[in-house]
Amino acid sequence: MSELQFDDVTVRYGVGRAAMTAVDRVSLVVPDGEIVGVVGESGSGKSTLARAAVGLVPLHAGRILLDGAPIPRRGPRQLQMVFQDPYSSLDPRMTIGSSISEVMPSGMTRRARAAETARLLELVHLDPDKADAYPARFSGGQRQRVAIARALAGRPRVLIADEITSALDVLIQGTILNLIRELQAELGLSMLFISHNLAVVRYVASRVAVMHDGRIVEEGTTADVLGDPQDEYTRELLSAIPRPIQYTP
Structure with missing residues (x-):
């Protein structure tokens, strides 16, 4: 596996006054052999960042590098992506x-x-x-x-997972997440793991980046970011995680 680097990446949709910036000057590293989670609400830009990595959307500015070099667009795909919907990702x-x-x-x-x-x-x-x-x-x-x-x-040298559990029920989500952890331990996967769910990211990722309005507002080890969040948006995401109901006799 390899290191994936986003260097000041910007992605825009549309032109002129109608242009919308989906990813705004994002810099992020997926270290060799680690799972990095990118978390944020719908529209935060996280899935656009993943699609930019595999060439599905063009860059407006910045670079995406694999082990310090531009990602080859010809020959074997150096990055592979697993998509959200398991029912449309396979040819029936x-x-x-x-x-x-x-x-x-x-x-x-x-x-x-x-x-x-x-x-x-x-x-x-x-x-x-x-x-x-x-x-x-x-x-x-x-x-x-x-x-x-x-x-x-x-x-692939890096695997990208875009909301791969969000279309599944809770019990099945757990089996897929356990599989990801198992594969990471066995194969040393380098993975960019996209999710809107902080609890899911906390379970699989060693590092996490929080995206809001196309920008990374907080990034670091999972323990640091989720244990002592510095940004108000991160704290809001944490507060939205369902907690077990405490029953008293």
């Missing part, structure tokens, strides 16, 4: 095995692709014998596991 006309294998590096034999597909399905705790099944046979949580396996099949 392709088996899950085909979806996974098509991302693998060129030059692999059919047998090698099949073996790697089986390994990746096992890695995300799915039955390799289901490789010939279509996405319609899987639940939302299972499809998200397939999407993670598909992203890993491209052998």
Whole structure:
């Protein structure tokens, strides 16, 4: 895995007076082998930042670097992204095995692709014998596991996860988050983890950046930012986390 760096990145939509700045001069580092969470409300710019990293939206200013160099836009994708909606991220006309294998590096034999597909399905705790099944046979949580396996099949240097648990129910969210932690420990993942939920970010990320109105208003280790927030917006996000109800006899 590798280090991902956002250097004074600005992203704008539209032109002239109608232009809207979605990301405003953001600088952030995803260190090698760490998960960095970016948290904020809808419209804060966090998903735009993720999409800019994989080239889905153009930069207005700034640079995005991988190990200190511009990200190659040709050849194998150095960054892979897992999207929010597990029901639209997989082609319903392709088996899950085909979806996974098509991302693998060129030059692999059919047998090698099949073996790697089986390994990746096992890695995300799915039955390799289901490789010939279509996405319609899987639940939302299972499809998200397939999407993670598909992203890993491209052998990315950094993985980007954009709200990958927000479309799932609470119990399934927990299994996906446990999987992310397991993969990070086993593979040493470098990951940019986008979420609107501070509790989710606290569970998986070693560092966190809080975004508001396109800017990072606070950034540091997860323990520091969430244990002693310095910005009022961060404190507001923390206060919105549901807390267990205390019953007294």
